[in-house]
Amino acid sequence: MLKLYTNTNFLTETYRRQVFPLLFDLVFKKNDTLLSKYQLVAAIEDADVVVFPADYAVFLKQKHACTTLLHLAKQHQKPIWIYTAGDYGFTNYIPNSYTFRLGGFDSQLDTNTFVIPSFINDPYDTFLPQGFSALKKDSTPSIGFVGHAQSGFKKYVKEYTNHLKYRIKRAFNVILADQQSFYPSSIKRAKYLSQLAVNDQLNTQFILRHHYRAGSQSELTQKESSKQFYDNMFNNAYTLCLRGVGNFSVRFYETLAVGRIPILINTDCRLPLSSKIDWSKHCLIIEEKGKVPIAEQILKFHNSLTETAFENLQTSNRDLWLNTLRREPYFLEIYNQFKTKQQ
Known part of the structure; x- marks a missing residue:
């Protein structure tokens, strides 16, 4: 006790x-x-x-x-x-x-x-009634993403304005928060996703939103957008995960909960219970400042897995979330x- x-x-x-x-x-x-x-x-x-x-x-x-x-x-x-x-x-x-x-x-x-x-509800309880099953390995890795990703000057200005608001609030003690450099996460996501989308060796299934949760306001539309989000995750072996305003990704845990494989863009992240969990055995971690193209790293990782190892990895990730991360x-x-x- x-x-x-x-x-x-x-x-x-x-x-x-x-x-x-x-x-x-x-x-x-x-x-x-x-x-x-x-x-x-x-x-x-x-x-x-x-x-x-x-x-x-x-x-x-x-x-x-x-x-x-x-x-x-x-x-x-x-x-x-x-x-x-x-x-x-x-x-x-x-x-x-x-x-x-x-x-x-x-x-x-x-x-x-x-x-x-990020403590989330089990997606199989609400959005995926078919229950967990591992995908079979295909020669072409399937990568999914549904979420906020947008590029362009106007978007950059909007995100920088939000960052300035955070800095002002922090300076005047309106919020108690660590200092953090400007990181336009939506623009970064759009950049990485566009790099993957043009690679014909990858099967990419991306739905890009211009607003968080597709701008959904009502309970019904939020439920519909969440269903689409989890369906995409369920139907693709991999999901791209990149930080948001804070230096962590809720999508990372959602991917594990579904029993799929996160592709984590590492922005100096600390993952939970790293003294116990060997995270390299559960996801593909790509250093943001690495020199090897992302698509090349994904293909190398995917090709290194046998059919059995590929399915076991998905089961292992689902078990990790159920038994450790809730x-x-x-x-x-x-x-x-x-x-x-x-x-």
Whole structure:
């Protein structure tokens, strides 16, 4: 059992959307499996870990509560778990702390930073009723993509304007976020996809949107666009995955959930649980600044797989998502890692 101490005043409906994901599962969902491993305690003396109850940017604004919890953790020499949400996340320099975040730049993150997967619902429950099955290997690799990808001067100006807004908000402390260089992700996606589309050795099935979720507003149109998104992913062995505003890709986890093979353009990403997972065995990772053309790397990877290995890779990716990257198994693995540290 790993015993957690936190300020329970923030474990209420008011802060429901900002609560540390593990605490959310323990308090709001009452996940029995996690409750068998984690226990909230009323006295800090009994705790193994002190947990900031909500997103760091939210909790930090509650100065008295934040300062009090920090003081108690220091006084009792307890490690601190801190959750920083949003596309950017925030690097803190609090001694004896561990940060949980969605992304960030691997070269800038310390060993006490844990990347959280994007926790998504199982696409087979809603959008793919046929259930999982591995695709047979074809001599020509099939690559899918449905999403926001657009080039052109107007698009560049729009994305740069959004970046300037982020910088202004950050400068005036409207948002608490790490500094980040301008990265026009939609334009980058369009560039990579166009390079692949003209290669006759690849079977490309791309549907490019000019807006996120095709600009869908109603529940019906959002469901329709999601169905098209997952159908494309299901019917193609590979999906191109590239970061968005933050340095991580939700599409990467969606591809794994479907049981297909991500082609990840590596922009100095840190992937979850990299001490446990050999990510090179689950996806094709292409360095953004590499000199070998993307299409050439895809063909080499595809041709290196036997028919059996090709199908096994898809099954392995589906199993990885089910057994490691969903909320419950992810925090079970975190439990195992921290219990090992205590021994």
